[in-house]
Amino acid sequence: MESGTSPAADETVGATAAIKDTARRLLGTLGAGQLSLDAVAEAGGHSRTAVEAAFPHRDDLLTALVIDAYNASAAAMEEADRAAVDAGAPAGARLLAVARALRQWSFDHTPEFTLIYGSPVPGYQAPQDTVPPASRTPAVLAGIVRAALEAGELTPPRRAVPGPPLLRPEALALFGGVPEAPYADLVERGIVLWSGLIGLLVFQVFSRTHDSVSDERTFFDFAVAVTAESIGLEVPTGP
Template sequence: MSRDESEPVVPSRRERLRAETSREIKAIALRQLADGGPGAISLRGIAREMRMTPRAIYSYFPTRDDLITALISGIADSLAEALTGAGRAVPASDPAGRLMAWGGALREWALAHPESFRLFYGHPVPGYQPPEDGPVEMTARRVCRDLTGLVAAAWPKARHLQPEDTDWSDLHPDYVAKIRADLPEVPPAAAALALRVWGRMHGLVALEIDGHIHPVAANPAALHRAEMLDLVRSLGLT
């Protein structure tokens, strides 16, 4: 008897155990990152902690680069889901609300996943070579496209913030190629402004995750919200 295609595929016990082991490996790797920085991620160290042989753990991740790529890919998907989901929960007719939702979602995600935030936005992992045009690149491109689209929606009121003579040559060719392919109607000045908006959204969050905000601010959430409100107003939005 053939299986009804509408029925969900139930993983086998072997597949469930393998998925669980893979999650545990990645969780330990993130803990290594938190304890010793990017250079501390070690497959052999993980194998010792899990009482596995190196050969066994290499059947899950043949190299450290494979493990780091899997970590970053999962992080990118989680972050993109949080940001785009928050933005799309607000009507497109409310670009100010969407930007506020983006900023709040970025901070909430970072506070909930500080090690992931550091791996994704911190210093490069020594010796790691990310694959070109992999899932991480595609997810980052989606996030970039969505944020640039939000800024472009505010562009008629925000054009005074960016010099009108801004040219595509002022931006990195890779960034230009992505924007012109995904959002061909966006002018170079708006694309440049999107980078500045991202810098403001990201800046306070990075300082808070690295422990630089708490010694000087009693209420980091209020500080971040004030920065986001000022950003929205500077774009001419309400």
């Protein structure tokens, strides 16, 4: 017996993909808060029955779009990191490469970036299904920071987090445990790096720096390098 999906299954997958494509287009015009199954059906020429068969509720559709956005943005970072590793780049250059990749994805897919990093959608609560895709971005950064630590590419911090670790066990598990001194607070610093990167992208994507920065791409590289100093990692700047 030959393996593979049935024509009916292929048709269902194709219809679901087409519905999500329509919804993504509407994210840029209506915004996530105004997205509805009726709007998707009308804009894409889909029947309401077909839309409901794929996504019974609006929140099901939003969840699918959130998962796709997290996976796509993380995939761009992972691809950039693999290329940097293949080129023999040190951790600082790897970090810059993945940050640039995420920046490019964010500008190329601004509605999806807004969906996952913009204002919360009223009435929508992201389910647990979104957690693994959302974890891929910090996992890329954690891998680079771990590689820098193991390669001796980090400078010890001048200020330590006071007291015990400030993190949940799952965050420490993602990194592989608590590093030894003088890097015992490296995971906390990594989260500062992560949040700083996302905050920087929010500023650039939503044009918060356009009236104060003349070259936003170069400024982005500079800001990544400055933020990386918080974990003791040197990031090369320039072309």
